Amino acid sequence: MSRFEITLPYYGDVALMQAAVRSVLAQDGTDWRLTVVDDGREPGVPEWFEQLADPRVRYYRNERNLGVTGNFNRCVDLAEYEYLVLMGSDDLMHPDYLSVVRRAAGREPGAAMIQPGVQVIGSDGLPYDTLADRAKRRLYAPSGPERALLCGERLAVSLLRGNWLYFPSVCWRTEAVRRFGFRADLGVIQDLALVIDLLAAGESLATTPEVCFGYRRHAASESSATAYTGHRFEEAKRFFRETADRLAALGWPRASRVSRHHLSSRLHALALLPAAARHAGAPGVTAMLRHALR
CATH class of the missing domain: 3.90.550.10 (Spore Coat Polysaccharide Biosynthesis Protein SpsA; Chain A)
Structure with a gap:
């Protein structure tokens, strides 16, 4: 079977x-x-x-x-x-x-x-x-x-x-x-x-x-390509905020707080700043700074 x-x-x-x-x-x-x-x-x-x-x-x-x-x-x-x-x-x-x-x-x-x-x-x-x-x-x-x-x-x-x-x-x-x-x-x-x-x-x-x-x-992966333009992080920010509200309603306050802060995602954006500058220029850098610094 x-x-x-x-x-x-x-x-x-x-x-x-x-x-x-x-x-x-x-x-x-x-x-x-x-x-x-x-x-x-x-x-x-x-x-x-x-x-x-x-x-x-x-x-x-x-x-x-x-x-x-x-x-x-x-x-x-x-x-x-x-x-x-x-x-x-x-x-x-x-x-x-x-x-x-x-x-x-x-x-x-x-x-x-x-x-x-x-x-x-x-x-x-x-x-x-x-x-x-x-x-x-x-x-x-x-x-x-x-x-x-x-x-x-x-x-x-x-x-x-x-x-x-x-x-x-x-x-x-x-x-x-x-x-x-x-x-x-x-x-x-x-x-x-x-x-x-x-x-x-x-x-x-x-x-x-x-x-x-x-x-x-x-570097040719979908996630890498979208990271350099900041698109990945805009999507991530929306997901984490929606999920924070959802988990709070579910009665999972710790998970809700972690999702609302999404610290690792923000640190990832900061780590990719040099690559974003090379591959996407000022728009990519601006988008990732906005994500990292909220």
Whole structure:
């Protein structure tokens, strides 16, 4: 019986996408399927999948470009199995990714999200450490047992202080994601918005320490591009303010305060000021200062 729907919302570099696909095909077991949803028009891609001719792979090309969030929701709509992965098309699964996730799901069958261990890699595929990733590990990720079941306001506080999850590596319970979907009005922070929706609904997150996923971080990512113009931070400010009001009404005052201050997001804007000056000039610098200094 198939349990895991691995989806690949694809747009961009063909070679990186092909490497991501091959890393999925290296998974063990017969309880999974790969669904690729192509939101671009790169030549030769449909033909490559046709030649691949692997019964474990489904390939779709959107009739029109749906954008990042629209393609995420298209992947959710196509998912038919119990669990769902929304893998980045430039990321890499280690051969034991599904083995690790299977064991975690067996330990915590009620969890809506499973976060395994992640290795950050650069454009060249080699290990790559950044200030943001060090902050995730040392400042924001909860201390204590590496295998844990987390939920409620405590987890919301932790994630709103600094989102230490690696979204493309997370395995989700499909029914829980489908209940909310990704907000169409968000283009960068939609993953955190979905997690907060799930926590507010009483869902939980299981963590397990085994490193089994390569998360690629490079300047060509959507989040980096929008950060330099300040667009990412305008979106973030709106989300954090709305979420603060929502969590206050839910009776989560600590989480509401953390969201209203969104300190890590503001510090991130300050850290990117030199890059914004180089890539976006005065408008980008002004937008990020406005976000950082409120």
